[in-house]
Amino acid sequence: MDALEAKYAAAKRYSETAMGLVFLLCGVLAVAFVLLISAYLILSGLPAIREVGLLDFLFGPVWAPTHKTEPQFGILPFILTSVYGTAGAVAVGVPVGFLTAMFLSKLAPRRLAAVVRTAVDLLSGIPSVVYGLVGMTVLVPAVRRVFRLPSGATLLAAILVLSVMILPSIISVSETALNAVPREYEEASLALGATETETWFRVSAPAASSGIAAAVVLGIGRAIGEAMAIMMVAGNVANMPGLFKSVRFLTTAIASEMSYAGVGSLQRSALYSIALVLFLFIMLINVILNLWFKNKREG
Amino acid sequence: MDILSTRGLDLWYGDNQALKHIDMDIPERQVTALIGPSGCGKSTFLKTLNRMNDLVPAVRVEGLVTYRERDIYAPGTDVTWLRRQVGMVFQKPNPFPMSIYDNIAYGPRIHGVRSKARLDDIVERSLKGAAIWDEVKDRLKKSALSLSGGQQQRLCIARALAVEPDVLLMDEATSALDPISTSKIEDLITELKEHYTIIIVTHNMQQATRISDTCAFFLLGELIEFGQTTQMFSMPRDKRTEDYITGRFG
C-alpha cells in the first residue's frame, strides 16, 4: 500500500466515524424531543388535575370553565367525542380503504389503478383546513337537509370528514401489505378450486393482516389527533356526544380556548391537562396495538 | 381407461409457442411422469390440465383437452369445479400462513363444509392419506410454517386431498426436498395411485423409473415419446429420448 492510498483510507475511516456520530446525534435528538415533550406535558398538565381532582376532571360531564360563580372542568364530553369520532371514522374509513386497496392490488387494470392511486396521493396532500372548508360548505348543509336538523354541524359530519382524511394512509398501507402477499399462496388457493374473490378475502387479506392492522393504527392516530377540519364541521359545543349533536373533541377543546384563556388561569392549565390526556390516549393505543401485534406474530 | 386426453394441443405465451400439437391420453389410476430438459414445456402442459394457465396474461390455448370426456376449455366450463377434480401440488411447498388444521380445512370450507365434526374428520383423513398424521396430530393448531420442508410438502398434498380430487398434478414436488423426505413422498405417491390418477413432473430419471407407470418425454414443446415407463427406459423408440435418459444432454 503506498502513501497516497494509506492517506485515502485514513480519510475514509475518519469520515465514517464522523458520519456515525451524526447518525447517533440525530437518534439522540429524536429521543430527546420525545422526552422533552412528555416532561413538559406532564409538568404543565398536572396542576389543574390536582386542583380539580382526577375523577372530577376525567368523568365530569360539564365543561364550563368561565362560569362566574361555579366554573366546572369536566372533560368527559371531549373524551367520549374523541373516542366516538375516531371509532366512527375507523368504522367507515377502514372498510372503504381496505376494499379500495384490494381493488388496486388485485383487480384494477393497470391504467385505472394508476389514476386511482394518483387521486389517493392528492387526497393525502390536501391540508386539513381545506377539508374543513369543503366540509363546512358542502357536507354540513347536506347533513342538515338529509336528516332535517336545525344545524348540520354535528358529530356525524366530523366522522365523515375524518373518514375521508384517514383513507389515503389506510389505502396505501393496506395496498403495500396486499402486494407483498406471495403469489404462491394465491395460486395454492385457486388450485384448490377457490374463486378469485374467495382467494383475496380468505388468503390474501389474512396473510396481509398485520399490514392492514398497521393501517388501522395509522388511521386511529391521524383521526384522534386531527383538530382543524373537525373544528369547522362539528359545531364545537361542549355537549355530551350524539351523532346529530354539535360536539367538541379533545383537540378542538384545546385549540378553541387557548387563544383567550387567561395566562395563569385554571382554565388555561386545564387545557394543558387535556393535552396530557390526549397524549396518554395516543400512547395507550400504540402500546395496546403493539402488544396485539406481538401476540399475533408469536401465536 | 383414459381420464385426461389432449388432441392437437397448442399453447402460446404471447408469440412464443410453448406446446406444439400435443396428443396424449393419460391412463386412470396410474402414475404418469413428464420428463424432459428445462423449458421444454412440462409445467406448461401440466397447467393446461387444471387451467392454471388462465392466470398467465397473454396465454393462448388451441386444440382439445378433455377430462372424463368433457372439453375443459369449452365456454361455460366451471374452472373451480375442474380444479377441484384436478388438484395440484407445487414445486415449492406453499402452505398458507395459517394453522395446520386450517390449511387442510381451507378447501372443504371453500366448498361449503361447515360442520366441525366433518371438518375434523376430513382433516384427519387427509393428513393420514398424506402420511403425516402421526407427525402433526398433536399440534394441529400450530402454524404450518413451523413444519420442515418435507412435512410442508406432505401437508400440501394433504391439503390437495382434502377436496377429494380425482387427479393430482405434481410439478417437481420433491426437487426442493432432502432424500429422506423425497423417498417418503415417493412411497406416498405409490400408495395414492390406488385411488387417484397422478401426473408428476420430474428431473430425476431414477424417480421416474421408480414410481411411474407411463412416461412422456418432452423436447422444445413437442411430445417426442409417450408410453410405458419400463419400455421407454429399456428400449426407447426415439434417438432423442435415448440421449436424454442416458444423460447425454439436458
Ligand SMILES: Nc1ncnc2c1ncn2[C@@H]1O[C@H](COP(=O)(O)OP(=O)(O)O)[C@@H](O)[C@H]1O
Ligand atoms: N408465464 C410464462 N410467461 C411466458 N413464458 C413462459 C411462462 N411460463 C413458461 N414460459 C415459457 O414456456 C416454455 C416452457 O416453460 P415450462 O413449461 O416452464 O418448462 P419446464 O417446466 O419444462 O421447465 C419456456 O420457454 C418458458 O420460457
Ligand SMILES: [Mg+2]
Ligand atoms: Mg417446470
